[in-house]
Amino acid sequence: MSLRIINARLIDPASGRDAAGDILIDKGRIAALDAEARAARAERSLDAGGLVVAPGVIDLAARLREPGEEYKATLESEMEAAVAGGVTSLACPPDTDPPLDEPGLIDMLRRRARAFARARLYPVGALTVKLQGETLTEMAELAESGCVAFSQANVPLQDTQMLWRALQYAVSFGFPVWLRPAEPWLSRGGVAHDGEVATRLGLPGVPSFAETIAICTILEIVRATGARVHLCRLSTEGAVAMVRAAKREGLPVTCDVSAHHLHLCDVDLGYFDSQCRLDPPLRAQRDRDALSAGVSDGTIDCVCSDHTPVDEDAKHQPFAEAAPGATGLELLLPLMLRWGSLNKRPLAQTLARITCDPARILGVRSGRLELGAPGDLVVFDPDASDRIVPESLKSQGKNTPFLGYELPGRVRATIVAGKVVYERE
Amino acid sequence: MDRNPQLNKNGELQHLLSIEGLPREVIERVLATADSFVGVTEREVKKVPLLRGKSVFNLFFEPSTRTRTTFEIAAKRLSADVINLNIAASSQSKGESLLDTIANLSAMQADIYVVRHASSGAPFLIARHVKPHEHVINAGDGRHAHPTQGLLDLYTLRHYKKDFTQLTVAIVGDVLHSRVARSLIHGLTTLGTPEVRVIGPQTLMPSGVEALGVHVYRDMREGLKGCDAVVMLRLQNERMRGALLPSAQEFFKHFGLTADKLALAKPDVIVMHPGPMNRGVEIDSSVADGPHSVILPQVTFGIAVRMAVMSMVGGASA
């Protein structure tokens, strides 16, 4: 099967290319570009006049809710959501039920994903058994089954000795560890950023230093062990500064932020809007601005959706009792485009944070338009915008603070391994 | 952000959820209406027919006999039918969701829900989901707000002190967990009180409390100087010993209201407390029962204030 796309505005964030061109995908891989692609024969040809063609979006955190929480979402519904949002690869955190701590679970998940043939799935294995922080998982086994990294998801390790041992063990095999920096005692019971808004609303707060203290701990252990750590979902100004310094020092750390935290802050809680109940909590405006600056200057390597479908009942609760999280797979690209235009960043740089940069962290060849790279593409109209309504979301979770927003970027086609897996007129 | 969910399109009180965000005129209207109801409560027949045929549901997801009783008296004096539901003991334990409970009561033709809930914001959630002719009155949600208490505190202050723009008011104790303090602070600042102080150890102060328009004092003697009114907050038993405070005794020594500390305030200072009091923890008996105390009149005014709120929301159309 070969596919040729012509007359596109071809953007390759890795090289910075943003120019008109053509692309040919053959046998699942990028086979030719521009004149050579234009001259080639293909079984299918798409005319992408007026549209952007870029590497498919890579999302480092998307919960599919399988296994165990199929009432919230299923692999089918969320994979449809992924490709509708131009996402061609996604990593799923291990906080399923049961957690992804056994090779059998990984096998089953990957088999289901392959059979469904939408986006590529990269499971992140549990760092400890049942995420309980007591026993290491069989990381080598899990890696063989296809785990790309190991993580505690949103369940931070309380025991710092366990953290030290886990990083020592992971580094022995060269496995990356993805950690959500949250000091568990300081985070305990908190549901909102500890600040003026939480004070006004009478909500228990999570102080910013719950995050920075955890980063401090993690960085010290990274210094001692040399483990490769990816810090997930930064939320504070202090965290950005610490990562910036750590990178300058040469520590093997990377980090990401959720798209929600680039756009929203605690003020958006309004009158207890449970759609804004997120983990980590939405923080102050200056934190949001610092995160945004971090994404601009590359301190923050990439932006993810932190996709967390939640059923309606779980959100129809008083703020503190509502389940945290927001659906985001379909909003990641539009939210990045919105961020790019608000911050006047070139489109190629904006897209880098959701394509080649996360690819680098995953250690995969996708995310770039170069010969031989996987034929994963997104075709979108940068000038069209859509109003976000529950009915327009393919995800089973309709929970998003962006309901009612008009967001830019309409995905017209999503291509995985040269196959069109999503198409919209 | 949404329109203030408490006000209808005419700017009238559709629900009472929080004092924050209420326009000054609305607060003043509540106080003026309450004043008329004080007249009613002083009569032989303490009842008016305003809410005849209306049903008031007291939904107490968190038990509180005292607050529930004052709402019950207020509703009965307005001739409403009052149904008390102690939800803590019934449906919630059967796993019924908050909104299911409301839908059920709505089917029983409720007009006004008086809601007490341990979780901040619960009355907002309910108000978003009730029918247009139904009204929600917040009787205390988590640490967030206790607007009828705040309004009765304002009524009491106005009764004794008249002009808010000349007052210095100190609120003492566990501000962190206090919905009473938050509501009163919003009310005082909206009415133009120039000096609102909060007094207590840092463990009992929410972060960024200054943003509410108050001055923080750690030293009670310093904070009481020149005060026209002192509002003592209740300290919950479970908070008297642990990470927040070492002991009730030490708290009383430094932050309990005694006659000698009160002497630092103005000679005509009034002392308020939302009740129930912990004598010897936040307030000394000689002060609670002393000449400056207006704690019992607060309770009387509270009924008139709740009558005012119920009759105002009960007559507002969505």
Next chain:
Amino acid sequence: MNTLPDAEKLCVQLADMIRPQLTQNTAMIGLYTGGVWLAERLHPLLGLAEPLGTLDIAFYRDDYHQQGLARDPKRSNIPFSIEGRDLLLVDDVLYTGRTVRAAMNELFDYGRPARISLAVLADRGGRQLPICAQYCGARLEVPAGARLRLRRGEDGRLSLQLEHGS
């Protein structure tokens, strides 16, 4: 609207009408707002022993469910016992009779008067309840939809005014 009679003159005439019927037992109650102004004039003219009572019927109105609570209810104040009393209820304009109905209901929550009579400055007809005034300053024809009300000027002078509804 120069056809409206002078309210100040009507006041005096009304007092003259009432005076012969007064008993030792008579007490006066004005209805907010216009009725209280009028009662404040009549009360000294009639030399009643008991202080003037005032009544705001906001909590007894029958249109609460349609209109909601009146904006600025005043505190009713009856500084005497009404038990067994001859009450003289005073209002500015008698129209549908609903205000008087509400006032009587409220009065009975204070006690059981021996007799209630009604004095108004003007009766504009249009009754919806079986209520009539024993003492009436003037009977006026007022177009439906217009509002006849008593005004009190800066100088304290009372005047009748006709407002045309929208």
